[in-house]
Each structure stands twice: as structure tokens, then as C-alpha cells.
Amino acid sequence: MADIDTKSIMNKEKGFTTQLVHSERLQNLESGAIHQPAHHSVLFAYDKAEDLVDVFQGRSKNHSYARQSTPSVNVLQNTLTQLEKGHSSLVFATGMAALTTTMLTLLKAGDHVIFSQFIFGNTNSFTQTLSQYGIEVDCIDITSCTDIKQAIKSNTRMLFCETIANPVTQVADIKAMKDLCQPHNIVLVVDNTMTPSYLFNAQAHGADLIVTSLTKYFGGHGNVLGGAVVDTGNYDWQNYPNILDTYKNNDPKTWAITQIKKKGLRDMGASLSSDSVHLLSVGSETLAMRLDKSCSTAHKLAEFLQQHEKINRVYYPGLKSHPQYQIARQQFKYPGAILSFDLVDSIDCLAFINQLKVILCSTHLGDNRTLAIPVAPTIYYEMGLARRQKMGIKEGMIRLSVGIEDGEDLIEDISQALDKC
Ligand SMILES: *Cc1c(COP(=O)(O)O)cnc(C)c1O
Numbered sequence: 364m365a366d367i368d369t370k371s372i373m374n375k376e377k378g379f380t381t382q383l384v385h386s387e388r389l390q391n392l393e394s395g396a397i398h399q400p401a402h403h404s405v406l407f408a409y410d411k412a413e414d415l416v417d418v419f420q421g422r423s424k425n426h427s428y429a430r431q432s433t434p435s436v437n438v439l440q441n442t443l444t445q446l447e448k449g450h451s452s453l454v455f456a457t458g459m460a461a462l463t464t465t466m467l468t469l470l471k472a473g474d475h476v477i478f479s480q481f482i483f484g485n486t487n488s489f490t491q492t493l494s495q496y497g498i499e500v501d502c503i504d505i506t507s508c509t510d511i512k513q514a515i516k517s518n519t520r521m522l523f524c525e526t527i528a529n530p531v532t533q534v535a536d537i538k539a540m541k542d543l544c545q546p547h548n549i550v551l552v553v554d555n556t557m558t559p560s561y562l563f564n565a566q567a568h569g570a571d572l573i574v575t576s577l578t579k580y581f582g583g584h585g586n587v588l589g590g591a592v593v594d595t596g597n598y599d600w601q602n603y604p605n606i607l608d609t610y611k612n613n614d615p616k617t618w619a620i621t622q623i624k625k626k627g628l629r630d631m632g633a634s635l636s637s638d639s640v641h642l643l644s645v646g647s648e649t650l651a652m653r654l655d656k657s658c659s660t661a662h663k664l665a666e667f668l669q670q671h672e673k674i675n676r677v678y679y680p681g682l683k684s685h686p687q688y689q690i691a692r693q694q695f696k697y698p699g700a701i702l703s704f705d706l707v708d709s710i711d712c713l714a715f716i717n718q719l720k721v722i723l724c725s726t727h728l729g730d731n732r733t734l735a736i737p738v739a740p741t742i743y744y745e746m747g748l749a750r751r752q753k754m755g756i757k758e759g760m761i762r763l764s765v766g767i768e769d770g771e772d773l774i775e776d777i778s779q780a781l782d783k784c
Pocket of ligand 1: 457458459460483486525554556557575576577578579588589590728
């Protein structure tokens with residue numbers, strides 16, 4: 364039941380949305396239900412004690428206790444594995460839970476991790492937590508291969524980056540990073556939250572582990588939190604020194620996910636609820652259509668803002684002026700739906716945001732609604748000025764997460780707000 368159905372419709376030749384909207388149905392063929400039920404049972408009981416023993420000892424894929432797995436969670440995991448063309452997946456209560464659990468269970472004191480210096484604020488904060496546990500951390504400019512090469516040490520275990528960072532939209536060259544990691548057996552961990560699998564095939568570009576916030580584009584409707592880690596199957600875990608012997612009894616491809624599941628999901632407990640699974644899977648059905656719309660509108664907005672006299676600079680990887688324009692073109696179907704801009708110095712960014720009528724002033728991204736946020740005094744406030752400057756964040760910078768509204772309404776909203784400033 365937990366295995367992916369291999370009927371022709373789930374065949375890899377089929378398009379993204381065809382696979383996605385039929386995935387649950389094909390994993391639940393007995394009843395014909397198109398949605399997987401939200402299983403609320405915490406415990407799973409067996410007529411024969413031997414069957415429960417088999418679950419505990421990994422010989423059976425059935426369930427024992429909902430903190431570790433449920434039939435509902437398995438279906439979402441299978442769907443994610445299929446969409447990412449990976450080997451296996453685990454889902455979590457939030458994106459941060461997926462990320463922190465992965466790192467805390469695969470790293471140990473004395474290891475070294477290289478982080479991109481262009482990362483989500485909470486991930487940046489987490490790097491400090493890792494340091495407190497005796498894990499060495501370096502945050503570097505991953506757009507420079509020279510900087511990556513110089514940062515690699517004999518104890519480097521992981522290289523972590525986001526595909527498109529926010530708010531400045533630096534793009535990571537995943538293939539180039541893979542080439543630098545491979546000779547040293549460094550695990551390439553890619554946060555693809557900004558570019559879900561519809562936009563970017565992380566597996567084919569060489570990512571080893573994908574971590575993602577399902578809260579953003581995947582769910583898309585601002586009503587549910589979730590996260591996932593996907594093992595793409597690219598890394599040979601026989602070369603990784605931190606896998607515990609207990610988890611080495613199966614196919615080496617399963618080792619890392621098993622350790623993350625047992626040490627991380629089971630022992631730390633950030634499990635995704637079955638109700639959240641349902642909301643995520645319903646929300647995700649329109650992922651491709653939402654991204655088509657949001658990315659195309661983001662591109663138009665970037666071009667509009669770029670020529671406006673009250674805008675100093677626009678950051679969007681679809682603009683020819685963007686430093687990684689060519690990489691973004693090669694890697695992604697579209698260069699994302701996040702853009703940032705600096706107003707001319709005479710305009711206060713808070714005053715501008717206060718004039719917006721359609722666009723909401725809110726944190727979060729990947730929503731159906733377009734959201735604007737002044738980043739320095741909010742999501743990047745805690746890290747301080749020096750770190751913001753290292754990330755290329757100007758104090759008056761505004762980030763836009765472009766939703767699915769009609770593009771003309773968004774342009775008009777921004778125009779009227781600029782006129783009033
Ligand atoms: C939001 C976000 C996360 C964290 O996800 P949550 O689901 O909010 O915990 C991680 N990485 C990136 C790039 C994000 O945008």
C-alpha cells in the first residue's frame with residue numbers, strides 16, 4: 364500500500380500536473396476515493412504480535428504510532444518522491460522542522476558545514492544553534508566557485524544553499540556546486556522552496572537532499588504549514604561517516620532517510636498531521652497553474668519597476684541585468700515569483716507600503732495573494748546590520764511575493780502608491 368503505483372498514468376513521461384492530480388487516487392485504488400482519507404488513529408493494532416514486531420524491526424512497511432508514520436503521510440511522501448524524481452521522502456510539521464531535523468541527525472560535533480550566506484532568516488539563526496553544538500559553520504558567497512573551493516575542509520560534511528535566495532534573489536549554480544562537492548563526498552543540501560519541482564529538477568542538477576517548505580508554493584493558500592526532505596538518490600551513503608550501524612541493514616539508498624526518520628522525526632517529533640496532509644495535497648493540485656501565473660506576473664512587474672523613475676534597483680533573476688541571469692535561464696523553467704526593489708532614497712519604504720491597496724503587507728511568500736514586506740526592520744531585523752550588508756540587503760529594500768491576482772491590478776496598485784510618495 365505504501366509503494367507508488369506504477370500504472371501508466373504515474374509514468375515519468377506524463378506531465379507534472381497529470382501525475383500530481385492522479386497520484387492520491389492511484390495509491391488508494393481499493394476504494395476509488397480520489398483523496399486519501401485523513402487518518403486520525405495514533406496507534407495501529409495487530410492481530411498477531413509478530414506483525415507488530417515486523418513493523419518495529421523494519422521488515423514491514425505498516426505503521427505503529429502516528430509520530431513516525433501514518434497511511435496519510437505516506438501518500439504525500441510518495442507523491443513528493445515522484446514529483447522530485449527522487450528515491451524517498453519524509454514530511455514534517457513545518458519547513459524548518461524538515462531542515463533542522465535533517466541537519467541535527469546527519470551531523471555531529473566536529474563536523475564542518477558550509478552554508479550559503481544568502482539564506483532564509485530562520486535558517487541563518489539556526490546556523491548559530493549548530494555552532495553551539497560543536498558543529499563548525501561557515502557562511503559564504505556560494506555564487507563564487509572560488510569561495511566554495513576555499514571553504515572546503517577535510518571535515519566538511521554538507522554544503523547548503525537555496526536555489527533562489529531571498530530577498531536579493533541570488534541564484535545558486537547547483538551543477539557547479541555538485542562538481543565541487545562530489546570529490547570530497549560532501550552532501551549537497553538544496554532548499555528548493557522558491558523553485559518547486561515544477562520549475563526545477565533538483566535531482567538532475569545533482570542535489571543530494573532537497574529540503575522544502577510545503578507551506579509556501581506547494582500548499583499555496585496560506586492555510587497550512589508543512590515541510591519535506593527528499594533524498595534524490597544521488598548520494599552514496601556508504602561514503603558518509605555519520606550513519607549509525609543500526610540503520611545500515613538495508614539498501615544504502617535508504618540509510619539517510621531512515622536515520623532522519625528514526626533519530627529526527629521519531630525522537631524529535633515534528634510530525635505532520637493528517638489534516639495538514641489533506642490541505643497540502645488539495646492545495647498542491649494547482650501548483651503548476653499558480654506558478655505559471657505568478658512567475659509571468661512577477662516578470663512583468665520586474666520590468667515595470669525597472670523603468671520607473673522612483674525605483675533605484677530591481678532584483679529579479681529574469682532580468683538581463685541580474686548577475687545570475689544565464690544560470691537562472693538554464694536551470695529553471697521560470698525564474699521564480701519573488702522580486703525585491705530599492706526605492707529612491709527620498710521615499711520611505713514604510714510610507715510606500717502603507718499606500719498599497721491590493722497588495723498585502725505581510726511576511727510569508729508563495730501565497731495566492733501578493734505580499735509586500737520591508738525586509739530590514741522585519742524578517743532580517745534580528746541578524747543585525749552587518750549581516751544584512753553581507754547579504755546585499757539595503758535598509759529600505761522591499762520584497763514582493765507575487766500571487767495570482769490579475770497583473771494589471773498589481774501594476775496599477777504599485778503605480779498609485781508610488782504616485783503618492
Ligand atoms: C519559509 C521558508 C522556510 C521555512 O518553512 P516553514 O514551513 O515556514 O517552517 C525555509 N526555507 C525557505 C527558503 C523559506 O522560504
